[in-house]
Amino acid sequence: MGAKDSKNGSDSTEPSIHVDRNAPHNPSVDLGRIEAAVREILDAVGEDPDREGLLETPARVARMYAEMFAGLKSDAGRHLSKVFTEDYDEIVLVRDISFCSMCEHHLLPFTGKAHIAYLPSGKVVGLSKLARVVEEVARQPQVQERLTQTVADLVEDRLSARGVAVVCEATHSCMTMRGVRKPGSLCLTSAMRGSFRDDPKSRAEVLGLINRDARMMAW
Ligand SMILES: Nc1nc2c(ncn2[C@@H]2O[C@H](COP(=O)(O)OP(=O)(O)OP(=O)(O)O)[C@@H](O)[C@H]2O)c(=O)[nH]1
Numbered sequence: 661m662g663a664k665d666s667k668n669g670s671d672s673t674e675p676s677i678h679v680d681r682n683a684p685h686n687p688s689v690d691l692g693r694i695e696a697a698v699r700e701i702l703d704a705v706g707e708d709p710d711r712e713g714l715l716e717t718p719a720r721v722a723r724m725y726a727e728m729f730a731g732l733k734s735d736a737g738r739h740l741s742k743v744f745t746e747d748y749d750e751i752v753l754v755r756d757i758s759f760c761s762m763c764e765h766h767l768l769p770f771t772g773k774a775h776i777a778y779l780p781s782g783k784v785v786g787l788s789k790l791a792r793v794v795e796e797v798a799r800q801p802q803v804q805e806r807l808t809q810t811v812a813d814l815v816e817d818r819l820s821a822r823g824v825a826v827v828c829e830a831t832h833s834c835m836t837m838r839g840v841r842k843p844g845s846l847c848l849t850s851a852m853r854g855s856f857r858d859d860p861k862s863r864a865e866v867l868g869l870i871n872r873d874a875r876m877m878a879w
């Protein structure tokens with residue numbers, strides 16, 4: 661025990677937790693205040709916040725909000741600062757980036773997929789970074805339209821992309837589990853920039869790739 665790992669020289673007693681150094685963190689979250697507010701809500705709906713099953717609930721909910729709103733104070737564009745010079749000027753598309761955001765009207769989740777395409781101008785970005793941008797922009801009180809536009813603007817701006825297309829499709833819990841109660845309803849939003857906005861052929865090409873039958877892609 662405690663010996664150096666023969667393969668990588670690390671101390672084998674060190675916990676092997678995976679720390680995501682790129683994960684967003686919102687320093688403004690005040691866990692104590694959220695806990696107090698959740699206790700108050702439980703009380704207000706007629707529950708007993710001191711019954712056994714609810715004792716840890718305020719702290720759990722506080723941690724949940726810290727996680728769901730982790731992207732609020734961060735610059736999601738930072739993920740696009742490291743680029744690679746590539747002589748590639750055709751479409752780059754990352755499809756089916758799952759996301760979970762919180763609608764700012766009801767603080768209920770809306771979940772779905774984002775598809776991001778761009779036309780590089782001499783530089784490309786690591787593919788995971790596009791997903792990281794979505795993840796971070798989603799982790800704040802949102803509406804789907806703003807999420808879609810924010811991602812498109814960041815990619816256009818930070819990569820000097822000649823064209824950007826972002827399409828999001830999501831179901832909104834506030835429309836499915838309460839209120840109008842329409843399970844299965846899907847909201848689609850798109851933000852087109854540069855060539856994808858101005859040139860109908862480019863737009864048709866990128867939408868064709870985004871909509872291409874997923875089964876054809878599973879080679
Ligand atoms: N445009 C847009 N609307 C959203 C989004 N998420 C939730 N909403 C809508 O926000 C609206 C809020 O409407 P209000 O009339 O203020 O609230 P409400 O009385 O709870 O509305 P109902 O949901 O119709 O019961 C609702 O129509 C929601 O469906 C979103 O991402 N984009």
Ligand SMILES: [Zn+2]
Nearest residue numbers: 763765766834
């Ligand atoms: Zn809502």
